[in-house]
Amino acid sequence: MTVLRFVLGDQLDRALSSLTDLDPDADVVLMVEVADEATYVPHHPKKIALILSAMRHFAAGLEADGVAVDYVRLDDRDNTGSFTGELARAVKRHGPDRVVVTEPGEWRVEQDMKAWETALGVAVEIRADDRFLCSRDTFSAWAEGRKTFRMEHFYREMRKRTGILMDGRAPAGGEWNFDKENRKSLPKGLRAPGFEGYAPDAVTEEVLALVADRFADNFGDLDGFRFPVTREQALDLLDRFVEHGLARFGDYQDAMAVGEPFLFHSLISPALNIGLLRPREVIERVEAAYRDGAAPLNAAEGFIRQILGWREYVRGIYWHAMPDYADTNAFSADRPLPGFYWSGETDMRCLAEVIGQTRREAYAHHIQRLMVTGCFALLIGADPVEVNDWYLAVYADAFEWVQLPNTHGMVLHADGGMLGSKPYAASGKYIDRMSDYCRHCRFDVTETEGENACPFNALYWRFLHRHGDRLRDNRRMAMIYRTWDRFDAERRDAILERAETFLETLS
Ligand SMILES: Cc1cc2nc3c(=O)[nH]c(=O)nc-3n(C[C@H](O)[C@H](O)[C@H](O)COP(=O)(O)OP(=O)(O)OC[C@H]3O[C@@H](n4cnc5c(N)ncnc54)[C@H](O)[C@@H]3O)c2cc1C
Numbered sequence: 001m002t003v004l005r006f007v008l009g010d011q012l013d014r015a016l017s018s019l020t021d022l023d024p025d026a027d028v029v030l031m032v033e034v035a036d037e038a039t040y041v042p043h044h045p046k047k048i049a050l051i052l053s054a055m056r057h058f059a060a061g062l063e064a065d066g067v068a069v070d071y072v073r074l075d076d077r078d079n080t081g082s083f084t085g086e087l088a089r090a091v092k093r094h095g096p097d098r099v100v101v102t103e104p105g106e107w108r109v110e111q112d113m114k115a116w117e118t119a120l121g122v123a124v125e126i127r128a129d130d131r132f133l134c135s136r137d138t139f140s141a142w143a144e145g146r147k148t149f150r151m152e153h154f155y156r157e158m159r160k161r162t163g164i165l166m167d168g169r170a171p172a173g174g175e176w177n178f179d180k181e182n183r184k185s186l187p188k189g190l191r192a193p194g195f196e197g198y199a200p201d202a203v204t205e206e207v208l209a210l211v212a213d214r215f216a217d218n219f220g221d222l223d224g225f226r227f228p229v230t231r232e233q234a235l236d237l238l239d240r241f242v243e244h245g246l247a248r249f250g251d252y253q254d255a256m257a258v259g260e261p262f263l264f265h266s267l268i269s270p271a272l273n274i275g276l277l278r279p280r281e282v283i284e285r286v287e288a289a290y291r292d293g294a295a296p297l298n299a300a301e302g303f304i305r306q307i308l309g310w311r312e313y314v315r316g317i318y319w320h321a322m323p324d325y326a327d328t329n330a331f332s333a334d335r336p337l338p339g340f341y342w343s344g345e346t347d348m349r350c351l352a353e354v355i356g357q358t359r360r361e362a363y364a365h366h367i368q369r370l371m372v373t374g375c376f377a378l379l380i381g382a383d384p385v386e387v388n389d390w391y392l393a394v395y396a397d398a399f400e401w402v403q404l405p406n407t408h409g410m411v412l413h414a415d416g417g418m419l420g421s422k423p424y425a426a427s428g429k430y431i432d433r434m435s436d437y438c439r440h441c442r443f444d445v446t447e448t449e450g451e452n453a454c455p456f457n458a459l460y461w462r463f464l465h466r467h468g469d470r471l472r473d474n475r476r477m478a479m480i481y482r483t484w485d486r487f488d489a490e491r492r493d494a495i496l497e498r499a500e501t502f503l504e505t506l507s
């Protein structure tokens, strides 16, 4: 009896639910590189190379262990370009009794998957993705009856349920959250460990040539590819982070600096999201470092919260709220995304820096995505569809289940506050406090009016003014509205005029 086990490009884990009962003597593993997935947004070339190279390495590992792998390459002549088309061809080739697959990370793919059994006339078993610590059902049970969700409540539940960073029934160190210690800017002279990365081998070189040939026009540099593409490399990256970055992760997790794209971040998200690392093993490794005295609690807790809290939470929201979630637009935002998101050509140093780094590395850390490119898109009222597509395209770790809630919910507040209690709107003051960008910028971050004033400042007030009906009653925003109300009418008009004049330059 042949079972065809269909493994997708972000499921590269030997312990995957669809592989747990693999019979190497009878079963076939199917892996396909398809144009639909490579082109539904113009992915960064480094992201495409990462996934294809990691898939080819994973398939080679299975074959080395005696598993039959049916691997379809992007440039195979008869490749139909879609999951459904390739599965149909493979069913014809192998005549399996059934197909086994692990649920996908994207709603759109799940719709296809659910139709396979009828369309292809073969039994299709879809298994839960147990790489996550919170199943979709468990999240739905938690969410049941709640109108709005808060990550902090979910996170505490997860700590209690898993026992991670718990001392008996109490949180380690007596607090759930050490965020107030984690907002330092980078002191002069402190050097980050940097990211050496992993030199391409022959498999990766072949992929790089293919990507250079097929995706040369996409935003992003292919040169300097050095992501981990095997589990061994991903584990090595995790080791290096725990040894050289973790201890300072907490203190400087919100910091930004010119020419320092990585600071003390782990850079593991691409590896995690495609299956080369498991979230639980990452968390356990970091908790062990704390218990052994190798990392302070504010660093370990801050890091673990990102994975046990945010990562699981956004995935839960995604599956709970899709497909309607993607269509919400609470602020009726409809401005086209400025062209400089695709070129980096702007005088605003913060944006030029983050977009330039994104082009080179397919990477920006959380605060850069949230408070620079994200905050600017929020303040100008950029169209959520265009913003979401940009984030999905340009980052190597971008898969819709994690990208969409972060962008649509956390950054744009387009979901009306389902994911977060208030929009992360901020003036240039925040960027100035957390980075040295403003010192290298032609705009003056201390000014709000006039053509040299930092655009974030007037845009911030304009945003609050425009959306007062929705935001004024928010307890967390009351103080800032009191400040706006204290400005005299002349000042308010001058600020709004500066904002409008600036916005005209964008079109
Ligand atoms: C607008 C926006 C879009 C984002 N899009 C993505 C995306 O497409 N894919 C993605 O993996 N992350 C996304 N994030 C979350 C976060 O920015 C990245 O996970 C992080 O920058 C990856 O770099 P790192 O591995 O060095 O993370 P670290 O700072 O070292 O954090 C460790 C890990 O925590 C997890 N994590 C941290 N924050 C979040 C979060 N908000 N949501 C989910 N997981 C989190 C990631 O797995 C990350 O690897 C987005 C955040 C924002 C604000």
Ligand code: SF4
Residues within 6 Å of the ligand: 348, 349, 350, 351, 427, 428, 429, 431, 432, 437, 438, 439, 441, 442, 443, 444, 445, 454, 455, 456
């Ligand atoms: S002054 Fe304003 S535009 Fe310039 S870097 Fe600072 S925040 Fe960005």
